[in-house]
Amino acid sequence: MGFQLQNSDFNKILNELKKEYKIYAPKRFEKRGTFSDTDMIRYGEIDSVEEIVWKEKSEYSPKEIIFPITQTLFYFTEEEYKVPKVDDKKIIVFLRPCDINGVRRLDTIFLKNGEHEDFYYKRLREKVKFVMIECKESFENCFCVSMNGNYTDNYSIAVRFEDGQVTLDVKDEDFKGLFNKVGKEVDFTPEYVKENHVKVEVPEVDKMPLEIFNHEMWKEYSERCIACGRCNVSCITCSCFTTQDIPYEDNPKAGERRRVWAGCHIDGFTDMAGGHSFRKEYGSRMRFKTLHKIYDYKKRFEENMCVGCGRCDDRCPEYISFSTCINKLNKVLKEEEKDEE
Structure with a gap:
């Protein structure tokens, strides 16, 4: 109506x-x-x-409305915990x-x-x-x-x-x-965007060989990316977080556990106990994000994770374009497929 x-x-x-x-x-x-x-x-x-x-x-x-930047999961004392209302x-x-x-x-x-x-x-x-x-x-x-x-x-x-x-x-x-x-x-029916200035051709999932993980194209992003994480925090579909225990000053045995936004481009995201860390090169982080948005998620749920809002491109201080990255990947895959023929 x-x-x-x-x-x-x-x-x-x-x-x-x-x-x-x-x-x-x-x-x-x-x-x-x-x-x-x-x-x-x-x-x-x-x-x-x-x-x-x-x-x-x-x-x-608008994701912070339902997935807050910082969110208290529970308050704790020595003997009990309580979920906030x-x-x-x-x-x-x-x-x-x-x-x-x-x-x-x-x-x-x-x-x-x-x-x-x-x-x-x-x-x-x-x-x-x-x-x-x-x-x-x-x-x-x-x-x-x-x-x-x-x-x-x-x-x-x-x-x-x-x-x-x-x-x-x-x-x-x-x-x-x-x-x-x-x-x-x-009588009113909303209209929708029919064409963008930017066009992307997403590679097919079944045409993504393992060799693409080590392709030279990712090295460009090691030189350009500064790991600021702006693409992660502006993205509507990035959902990664870390947890923090915050002890209170007047009673260190009581406090709260929070979850806080994190992302695959941010330093420390892959740190593990024992001093281990993964994807230290920034290009490998770009590879991880790209393939997660258009390959891993799609393989499991049959649609791309990225919805094409373009905020990552808008916010990047190094002018790295995610849409261009997808097109580069698609071009590389087509060239390799042609070479195999």
Whole structure:
């Protein structure tokens, strides 16, 4: 069912929803960008439609809402532990189709990756409803069409923002009553990106020989990558973390265990007991990430892990392009296949 209403009326609905939900959307944080006079666009709680940044791509994904950067797993003393409570409010997130598809990848990793579901992820994820921001024009560095991340119908509401008004496709029965009161009924079907400026050809899983692990192409990234991890933390589908025990100063035998984001590009990620460490060369980390996104995950779950949002390319200070890396890999494999003929 479609509705159209003015921003002022939409804000009234947001205020009504805030009694029951926390509402997150991409918003502008002034003077918080890379340089002192630049802004940052990332996810935060909103109070009005005017706060939502929909004409620009957010620099970071919404994954921190359901997979926090730092999350206390439990508090402990000498004799017992206690799992922290979560806020009673449910969650609404405004996000683009690629990010909805990215969250589905996170669902697979945390909820369908083996016999046990991740308790901490699940209890936040169950609270979330999606409001899909219509995205019909590609941003720079996006390659969502190539990765099948450009389309989804997995949303409670789809919204088209226009100057002064919003148009919505409301699928969730929980919300239809709110819009019936103030919105004008219209026919509305959201549009999607049909073509990106960047195109990627993903290699087929069954044409990935073991020899590719030691190919010369990875050495380029040993020279260029600085292991800052920006690609990991901005990515909607990166799900790696480490754990830390934090003892309290007044009683070192009590404290809390936290999980904290980590990533395959970051120094120390592969450190093990006994002083062992793996993938010390930065090129081997690029190889690991690339093959995990388009080979390992796909071999298990029959779709690419990467959804083509392009944030890794946007955020890399060394201008390393993940889409270019995939195309280079595909080119190498085709050349080797031709040589064998």
